Amino acid sequence: MILAEHDGKKLNNVVFNAIGAAEIFGGSIDLLIIGKGVDELARLASKIDGVDKIIKFDAPHLEHPLAEDAANIISEIGQDYRVILAPHTWFSRNILPRVAALLDVSMISDVLKITGDNTYIRSTYAGNVHATIKSDEPIQVFTVHSSKFKAVGLNGGDALIVDSKAPEPLNLSRWEKERKIESDRPPLINAKVVISGGRSLGSAEKFNEVLSPLADNLGAAIGATRAAVDAGYAPNEIQVGQTGVVVAPELYIAIGVSGANQHIYGMKDSRVVVAINNDPDATIFQFADYGLVADLFEAVPEMATLVSKT
């Protein structure tokens, strides 16, 4: 069973990678959709290749599924499954540990590779150590590092949709509000091009002023280092790294980013990495396909102008 992350209308793209991971086990695959008014979403999801069943819990109190309620649902039906998995995102990281606790099994997080026989390679220490783990649990509960698994298609599945009655809300926590960044840019997690800025940008105004023209001209999403977020230059939700979002775009441009392990963890699967830094010894250059030793305040506006002309 795969826990689907969605916004009520669309599945998060990484769900397709999680289904790809589930296929490795070779059994039937059920996709769990928890939400409110998700009939159409379930219908679309039923077309995903390789999915046998969509299990839908649709109720007003599940509009923003709270971790306790979601974990309660999954643990109730989870007894019937051999494997419960989800993409390694904030959403699932809040839910699956609770599921594992309720099912009284241990959980494995951030699986990079499934090698068979309930054995996994997972990332620890900000990706510096890869641990091989064998689980003897009767139900395997884990999250997967999405970029390491091939996404399945949406070409001609014909999954059965099963409506299930949601349990009453547990009311252990409540949904307050959601603050979304209104932007025409692609969402960070799915973007083909990401440009990330570091502490060196110096202020929120400069962060925006320097990075936005290049991002707009490239159709890119903007990311940030934790130092930039902590300094208040960028919102938390665009932090790339171990304690932020993990991205794997076609092109990642790191601007004034030192290349700390915790940042590298979040972008090292990018196909092409470009780094701009005025320190020729900056660690980020070790991870870059193309490096430019330059002052970002000169180089980035120049790049934005050149890109707009192509």
Ligand SMILES: Cc1cc2nc3c(=O)[nH]c(=O)nc-3n(C[C@H](O)[C@H](O)[C@H](O)COP(=O)(O)OP(=O)(O)OC[C@H]3O[C@@H](n4cnc5c(N)ncnc54)[C@H](O)[C@@H]3O)c2cc1C
């Ligand atoms: C538990 C833990 C979790 C963490 N999680 C994350 C995480 O998820 N993501 C993350 O990013 N960090 C994370 N960090 C923080 C991480 O260790 C680094 O401190 C952080 O990534 C550094 O950010 P930075 O590169 O912006 O800043 P700095 O390290 O200060 O680097 C700034 C860089 O900009 C360059 N520079 C300065 N001026 C210019 C200029 N004018 N032109 C060009 N280059 C210039 C400098 O040479 C330097 O390389 C975590 C740390 C811990 C302990």
